[in-house]
Amino acid sequence: xxxxxxFGHVRPLTAEPAFAEPWEGKAFALGLLSIxxxxxxxxxxxxxxxxxxxxxxxxxxxxxxxxxxxxxxxxSGILSAEQVAARAARLSGSDVPEPDPPEPHKPxxxxxxxxxxxxxxxxxxFAVGDRVRTTDVHTAGHTKLPRYVRRxxxxxTAIRQAEVFPxxxxxxxxxxxxxxxxxxxxxxxxxxxxxxxxxxxIDLFEPYLEKVT
Amino acid sequence: MTTAADRIDPALxxxxxxxxxxxxxxxxxxxxxxxxxxxxxxVGPMNGxxxxxxxxxxxxxxxxxxxxxxxxIAELGFKGPQGEHIVVLQNTPAVHHVVVCTLCSCYPWPxxxxxxxxxxxxxxxxxxxxxxxxxxxxxxxxxxDDVEIRVVDxxxxxxxxxxxxxxxxxxxxxxEELAALVTRDAMVGVAEVAAP
Numbered sequence: 001x002x003x004x005x006x007f008g009h010v011r012p013l014t015a016e017p018a019f020a021e022p023w024e025g026k027a028f029a030l031g032l033l034s035i036x037x038x039x040x041x042x043x044x045x046x047x048x049x050x051x052x053x054x055x056x057x058x059x060x061x062x063x064x065x066x067x068x069x070x071x072x073x074x075x076s077g078i079l080s081a082e083q084v085a086a087r088a089a090r091l092s093g094s095d096v097p098e099p100d101p102p103e104p105h106k107p108x109x110x111x112x113x114x115x116x117x118x119x120x121x122x123x124x125x126f127a128v129g130d131r132v133r134t135t136d137v138h139t140a141g142h143t144k145l146p147r148y149v150r151r152x153x154x155x156x157t158a159i160r161q162a163e164v165f166p167x168x169x170x171x172x173x174x175x176x177x178x179x180x181x182x183x184x185x186x187x188x189x190x191x192x193x194x195x196x197x198x199x200x201x202i203d204l205f206e207p208y209l210e211k212v213t
Numbered sequence: 214m215t216t217a218a219d220r221i222d223p224a225l226x227x228x229x230x231x232x233x234x235x236x237x238x239x240x241x242x243x244x245x246x247x248x249x250x251x252x253x254x255x256v257g258p259m260n261g262x263x264x265x266x267x268x269x270x271x272x273x274x275x276x277x278x279x280x281x282x283x284x285x286i287a288e289l290g291f292k293g294p295q296g297e298h299i300v301v302l303q304n305t306p307a308v309h310h311v312v313v314c315t316l317c318s319c320y321p322w323p324x325x326x327x328x329x330x331x332x333x334x335x336x337x338x339x340x341x342x343x344x345x346x347x348x349x350x351x352x353x354x355x356x357x358d359d360v361e362i363r364v365v366d367x368x369x370x371x372x373x374x375x376x377x378x379x380x381x382x383x384x385x386x387x388x389e390e391l392a393a394l395v396t397r398d399a400m401v402g403v404a405e406v407a408a409p
Contacts, residue, residue, distance in 0.1 A: 001315050001339040002338070002339060002342040002366065005339065008336050009351055010331055010334065010337050010340070010348055011331040013329075016330060018326060023224035023228075025249035026231055027227050028249065028327070029248040030230055030234070033240045034230075037234060046316070058335065061330070061333045063223040066223055066227055066230060069230060070226075073234075078239065079234075084221075084230060085221065085229075088229040091225060144368050148315070148342065148343075160369065166369075180371075190342075196343075196362075198345055198361070198364060200342055200363075200365075201363060203367070203369035204368065
């Protein structure tokens with residue numbers, strides 16, 4: 001959402017419980033447990049969040065988690081949207097029939113171990129101080145290169161530990177670990193000459209970057 | 214498009230999903246309850262506040278914290294999901310860091326718990342990377358023109374926590390008293406820690 005306009009003022013800072021309503025806690029737990037039940041991973045869950053229809057996405061944070069859980073579970077053939085709708089109707093007192101569950105087809109992706117940090121034998125292509133330009137991604141799938149930093153030039157400020165590549169893992173195409181870099185951009189490179197002066201740092205994977213010579 | 218007519222109330226959707234998964238043994242009620250209880254009671258900004266207070270009172274710890282946040286935070290017993298790789302950013306009179314996740318809502322759970330509403334809102338996520346000074350002012354934090362702002366977008370698996378400045382006049386306070394002053398907002402970088 002970086003740089004999108006029209007969302008108005010930020011909410012005031014207030015003390016608040018972790019979950020405002022009991023169902024929010026359930027939605028949170030169901031999100032994490034649906035990843036397991038669907039045989040998926042965190043990257044696929046984030047991609048499911050991105051596939052929630054915009055009018056649902058913007059309505060409420062934990063409602064978005066429920067929609068994403070349902071998308072992941074449907075993708076793996078664990079349950080269908082029709083089943084959820086029928087169960088919701090029955091819980092509300094309507095005597096509607098419940099459809100049979102679909103045929104499960106969980107994704108199979110070999111895991112390189114717990115978590116997402118990995119060690120690579122290859123050397124990082126970029127060094128601290130290198131000027132790099134971000135690529136122009138137009139994927140229909142998942143990516144961690146936000147729109148507002150595409151086709152922009154910045155400077156590598158740190159080499160992070162290699163990580164599972166979300167763009168591959170979200171689609172169960174393998175962990176495909178990649179080197180990861182902290183890249184810093186001047187605000188004017190992102191938002192033009194009249195931008196507020198500041199620097200923005202973001203962690204980007206090697207395939208998103210090209211060296212500027 | 215979903216119409217209002219076929220929209221399911223979120224509390225009901227949660228109930229429907231939970232009952233379908235539990236009756237097939239795909240989700241365990243006790244595990245679900247345990248997740249909820251953990252993030253309601255045991256994991257939250259009180260953990261991060263202890264890290265900050267330790268860094269303010271123990272220069273050796275502060276050094277380790279800035280060099281390897283994950284390891285120094287684990288020294289105090291805080292680790293777990295979304296804390297695999299934590300980098301700590303030090304705020305100074307010259308540099309102010311503020312953290313966001315523009316893509317989703319990534320947040321260092323072991324030290325700060327689950328993110329507050331404003332962190333997950335489209336307004337914060339869209340604007341802090343474009344007009345941070347204006348957003349911070351809306352939150353009530355007016356920074357001098359001589360303070361450099363660094364916005365950090367958590368786009369990979371590294372999670373960020375801000376080490377705020379220790380307020381003046383707190384020299385006589387104990388580590389516990391200092392921890393009580395540290396707020397969640399200061400550890401994200403949208404506020405400073407106020408003197409008692």
